[in-house]
Amino acid sequence: MVMENLNGINHGSGNKGESYVLLCRYAAQAFGDGYNPQVFSDGYGTQVVSGARDAQVVDDVYKAICLYTYCRAQRRSLPQWVTGAVMSKTGIVPKVATRLTAKDHWEHVMCRVSAFRLNYSVQPGLYAVGEAGDNSEVLVTANYKYSFDLLRQSLDGLSAWILVLDTGGINVWCAAGKGTFGTDELVRRIEEARLSELVTHRHVIVPQLGAPGVKGYAVQSATGFSVLFGPVYARDVVSYIKNGYQATRQMRTVNFTFIDRLILTPMEIIPAIKKYFIFSLFILVFFGLGPTGIIFNNAIHRGLPFLLLGAASIIAGALLSPILLPYVPFRSFAAKGWVVGLVVVHGCVHLISQLVHMDKFLLAASYVFFPMASSFFTLQFTGSTTFTGLSGVKKELKYAIIFYVVMSAITLVALIIYKVNIWRF
Amino acid sequence: MKYLSKVSTLKAFPENCAGCGKCLDVCPHSVLTMAARRISIHDIDRCMECGACTNNCAFEALKVKTGVGCASAIINGFLTNSAPSCDCGAAGSVGTCC
Structure with missing residues (x-):
């Protein structure tokens, strides 16, 4: 086996001494630039490896050669x-x-x-x-x-x-x-x-x-x-x-510690942000849309509260609920996400209404839609936990999906009424 | 942390149990307990239906319907009319769950 390996590298090269130097170069190559043992031929076919650690270096070189051969045989490069x-x-x-x-x-x-x-x-x-x-x-x-x-x-x-x-x-x-x-x-x-x-x-x-x-x-x-x-x-x-x-x-x-949960949130937040871009586009078009076309100024000014609430629902459902999981009431993830969403949305609406007036239909839509969005994001987190099972998730999905459909429909109606009112006056 | 109450499909058949205790070793949530070399379910609400115990029981003393407790996997399974699967690492899949 060993001779096979050496011969594999030794093909076509000259005397034994030369081939040994060549082997060391292969070894250096296999180990990267940091590994460069000094090998000399004494002219009689025997090799002298510089330094006092002769045996050790020779051994290292030998192993490196074996490894190099192994990697060649496996047709792969040497991982770091x-x-x-x-x-x-x-x-x-x-x-x-x-x-x-x-x-x-x-x-x-x-x-x-x-x-x-x-x-x-x-x-x-x-x-x-x-x-x-x-x-x-x-x-x-x-x-x-x-x-x-x-x-x-x-x-x-x-x-x-x-x-x-x-x-x-x-x-x-x-x-x-x-x-x-x-x-x-x-x-x-x-x-x-x-x-x-x-x-x-x-x-x-x-x-x-x-x-x-x-x-x-x-x-x-x-x-x-x-x-x-x-x-x-x-x-x-x-x-x-x-x-x-x-x-x-x-x-x-x-376990499923605070740190475990925190580490897993980026994989919830990032997909949610992708959905957020589509949501933003819809919001800007909706609020900008007037009888004469899309008015950019309206889109930004009137759409801003909803854009903020959308971001808040992601923070609530995909970040806060997962990290606060054991402290949020209810065992159902959909319910946990809804509760956290409601608290966060309420806080945000309170802040926003200090700055701008919010129409009562928009206010209703906000309370219906955004806690629901948070609930949806938290429900997704079931896939990351260490303790949720198939039967449980199936059970809560059955109720959650109906809830999501109804809430989305109510939101849509509220938004349409809001729009009709705006256009009428 | 516990998930929904009384939903797990885990069932114990102590009459089949040989008392080897393999299931106790592999359960990640201490769901099971052994008394007088017979297995019983100690806390069903901790069971996540992973199937570790049933897979390693040579005596059919435990049964469970296994699967992934992942909402998006179940939704995907429903939409594609197949068994819930998170398809982790499958070609072309993005944003997988594990």
Whole structure:
């Protein structure tokens, strides 16, 4: 295997000494510019690597070459977070960093605010952490890079294997719900990675949230590897292992803290803002529309209160309701959003009416429409929570949709009456 | 935090239970409890119908109708006349839910 690798790179080059220098250049290439070991030929076919750490450098170079060859064979470039290679019984396994870089953190922020996360994945397969060997634990995760990053970060100082399943770049829990993080994929990856040759023990650690997709007993009967469901959060996995594969009740429970909720709001607010542009256009046309055409001045002046209230309903429904979730009365999300919306709209109407006169039909429309819009945005948040179920959301949708249709109709009538009144006088 | 009361489709069949406790390990909301090697539902209102317990029960001691608790997924499913799915990561999907 090793000779094969060396020969693969060595083709066509001259003497042994030269090829070694060439290999080191490949290594430098594989590791980036920061890695540049000095290698000299002593003229007799043996190599001298400069410095006192000879053995170490030679070893590093050797691993780099193996890794480079591995990447070439896999037809992919070397990711930044691969720092070396581990020679295992089953071949060369890329070794990953356990410290995240500024780039990783920046990418995580991007995942939270945009569609960036839809294409944020790592190559499925086997990876090594530290000096993983035949006694090391095997930890299973999804190939969403954010999930992978959280796992490798939590393994700092440990030697372990990471087995990455192909979930199409989706996190463990969502993928498990769909079955892509599932029994079949895990069985396939265990066989493909030749785990039975790689390690001497017979268990893999699967994150607890993979359980909706992975049937532990079925994996065991298919592969001989028992599935140990680890903690919910990667940060607890080391204590889980040290406790003899025992997770505390706390490690087994999914949280939904203030910060968790806050982090999820951008993905509610951004789609809402897209709807807001369409809404604004409609409002400007509606208020500008006169018997003689659209009057720009009217559009701005008369439309402004509604534009402000529209923005307020987004803040209420997509930001305030989610972060204040446990403190808002009612269990229904539609009701929570409506309550918060009503409070915010009332406050805004109070402020606006200090500055400008609001027609009584517009006032009615404001109180009917904007709390409803807030309710709708909060209802969307059910998809981001860690505790809402299908039956519950279905139930409240049934009532909410009727409510939304009726409220929209009332708004429309109020606006038409307002417009007719304006045009008449 | 709890969601709507008494809506979950989770059902326990303690007569089938072998007392292995796998379901207790995988439940993310401590819905279940075990007494005398028989499973029972401790707090149904915490159940989010994820299916972790039923998927890992080899004895059919638990049953649930699983699915995503996501309003837009259910609306999309209704509009396209298919099962509710958030289609996370599916080609061309934007603004997915997870």
